[in-house]
Amino acid sequence: MAVRPFHLGWFLQGSSVQAWGEPWTGSIGQDWRQPDLFIDMARALERACFDYILLEDSSYIGEAYGGSREIYLKNGLSVPRQDPSVIATLLFAATKRIGVATTLATFTHHPYLLARIIATLDQVSAGRAGWNMVTGSSDMAARNYGLEALPEHDLRYDMADEYMACVNALWDSWEPGAILADRESGVLVDHTKVRTVDFKGQWYSSRGPLNSGPCVQGRPVIAQAGGSPRGRQFAATHGETVVANPKGIAAMKAYRDDIRARAAATGRNPDHIKVLFLVNPIIGESAEHAEMRRLERIAQADRRIAQRLAHFSKVTNIDFGSMDLDKPIDETLRTNGHQQNLDTLKRLGAGGKTLRQAFTDYSGTGLSVDLCGTVDAIAGQMAEVVQEVGGDGFLFSMGDVSRRVVAEVADGLVPALQARGLVRKAYGHATFRENLLEF
Numbered sequence: 001m002a003v004r005p006f007h008l009g010w011f012l013q014g015s016s017v018q019a020w021g022e023p024w025t026g027s028i029g030q031d032w033r034q035p036d037l038f039i040d041m042a043r044a045l046e047r048a049c050f051d052y053i054l055l056e057d058s059s060y061i062g063e064a065y066g067g068s069r070e071i072y073l074k075n076g077l078s079v080p081r082q083d084p085s086v087i088a089t090l091l092f093a094a095t096k097r098i099g100v101a102t103t104l105a106t107f108t109h110h111p112y113l114l115a116r117i118i119a120t121l122d123q124v125s126a127g128r129a130g131w132n133m134v135t136g137s138s139d140m141a142a143r144n145y146g147l148e149a150l151p152e153h154d155l156r157y158d159m160a161d162e163y164m165a166c167v168n169a170l171w172d173s174w175e176p177g178a179i180l181a182d183r184e185s186g187v188l189v190d191h192t193k194v195r196t197v198d199f200k201g202q203w204y205s206s207r208g209p210l211n212s213g214p215c216v217q218g219r220p221v222i223a224q225a226g227g228s229p230r231g232r233q234f235a236a237t238h239g240e241t242v243v244a245n246p247k248g249i250a251a252m253k254a255y256r257d258d259i260r261a262r263a264a265a266t267g268r269n270p271d272h273i274k275v276l277f278l279v280n281p282i283i284g285e286s287a288e289h290a291e292m293r294r295l296e297r298i299a300q301a302d303r304r305i306a307q308r309l310a311h312f313s314k315v316t317n318i319d320f321g322s323m324d325l326d327k328p329i330d331e332t333l334r335t336n337g338h339q340q341n342l343d344t345l346k347r348l349g350a351g352g353k354t355l356r357q358a359f360t361d362y363s364g365t366g367l368s369v370d371l372c373g374t375v376d377a378i379a380g381q382m383a384e385v386v387q388e389v390g391g392d393g394f395l396f397s398m399g400d401v402s403r404r405v406v407a408e409v410a411d412g413l414v415p416a417l418q419a420r421g422l423v424r425k426a427y428g429h430a431t432f433r434e435n436l437l438e439f
Contacts, residue, residue: 003421005439006386007393008050008414009276011243012038012401013078024402033082035090041406042091045098048410049424051274051435052099053091054132054223054243054395055084059108060141062314066321071310078314085117092125099432101130101223101241106159108136108145111166111199112206118220119171119212127216127431132223133238135160137337138317153336154230162201164222164238169197171219173209221432227340236262236273241436243395245278245368247344252277252368253389274392274436277385280399281371281378283408290373302360309359316342325356367397375408379416386422 025037042053061079062072072079088102102121104114114131122129135156136142139149150156178193197208224239226232235242236259246255260270282297284290301308309320317337323330329349335342349358369385371378382394398405417423428438 005423007274008423009395010045010053011395011397012053013056022400022402024404039094042095044406044410046095048414050098052101054101055103057084057103060144064313064317064319065310075307077311088121097427099128099130101132103132105134105136106163111163111204115167115170116210116212119215122215122217122220130221130223130432157230157234159203162203166199166204166206169199170208170210171215173197174214217431217433233262237266241274244275249388276393276395277368278397279371279394280367280397287373294372326354328352329355329358375413375416379420383422
């Protein structure tokens with residue numbers, strides 16, 4: 001039986017300071033502001049035929065943990081962060097086939113501005129742009145843009161549905177064939193194929209048309225990460241690739257099945273949505289070496305529990321620094337931030353586990369599923385997971401990025417996957433969407 005290949009992406013948590021102080025980072029160890037490491041990374045992942053890199057982002061400095069910015073600034077936790085659309089431009093200039101999905105939030109960009117930025121990225125990359133569509137999760141970020149607070153969680157998605165209608169109308173304001181570039185007649189654009197939008201909704205409005213011209217792909221690829229029921233409905237309605245992090249194979253399968261069922265209910269083809277699960281494999285030269293690295297990662301996570309809790313506080317807007325690590329989790333905790341993260345932590349804390357125990361389980365080693373061993377062993381593990389879950393692939397989220405980490409994946413693990421026929425050996429198409437829909 002022929003093996004159906006699966007997709008690979010890289011979830012890059014921030015695109016500047018995250019690798020500061022790590023070994024094997026080269027010049028970034030001296031000046032993390034320069035893009036050398038991430039340009040090299042993009043080229044390596046393109047050589048390995050990854051579908052895309054997702055540039056994750058947030059536009060504020062955390063202070064939820066202990067009500068202070070100290071731990072975030074001292075340890076470089078999601079700060080400083082450079083504008084991802086600028087980094088995307090540099091990555092596109094250095095590559096020819098790999099897609100790049102840029103994170104931009106609906107509350108930070110008016111629909112017209114966002115549509116124009118993403119259309120421009122699609123043009124300069126010859127059809128390789130994606131938009132990681134987020135609604136925001138922090139009132140602190142909202143205040144940076146003159147807002148008192150973000151709307152309630154589910155309302156943000158109602159607003160996002162309207163936002164999508166507005167940006168889609170703007171991207172569609174240039175009909176196919178609008179650009180003639182006819183030297184003989186002297187006509188660049190057929191004015192009858194560029195139309196006013198006059199979009200007027202409850203929350204957003206825009207006259208249009210876009211002055212940047214059309215996207216090469218018509219519309220960019222939409223990436224999404226809905227975890228809550230309302231978020232899943234949004235992802236199933238609009239997403240083309242979905243970032244997912246449910247814990248364990250059963251939960252992964254249930255999540256993918258739910259997204260596909262919701263998509264079918266809206267009239268979409270479920271096969272046009274690729275659910276990619278976050279993984280952080282531990283690669284060793286032997287089984288023993290991999291196990292040694294796994295134990296060291298666990299020990300390091302335990303040593304850095306304050307930093308890890310600080311990051312969790314940032315994404316949930318809950319001060320875990322004020323809680324007793326050796327008492328059970330408060331089941332009444334609620335968040336207007338990332339609901340799936342908190343729900344997962346509470347589920348892991350069921351049965352009276354302490355916050356320390358639950359968070360150790362949450363931090364774990366493998367995100368959605370543990371992967372540990374030699375490259376051949378991990379390739380086999382990934383094949384089994386995809387078979388049980390049903391598809392569609394994996395997003396590597398490797399924490400602090402270094403050239404060694406990238407090489408272990410791109411030049412070690414990927415060839416082992418290619419040898420099994422599990423991932424592509426060459427790009428079949430020129431654009432992000434075409435490669436995503438290839439299988």
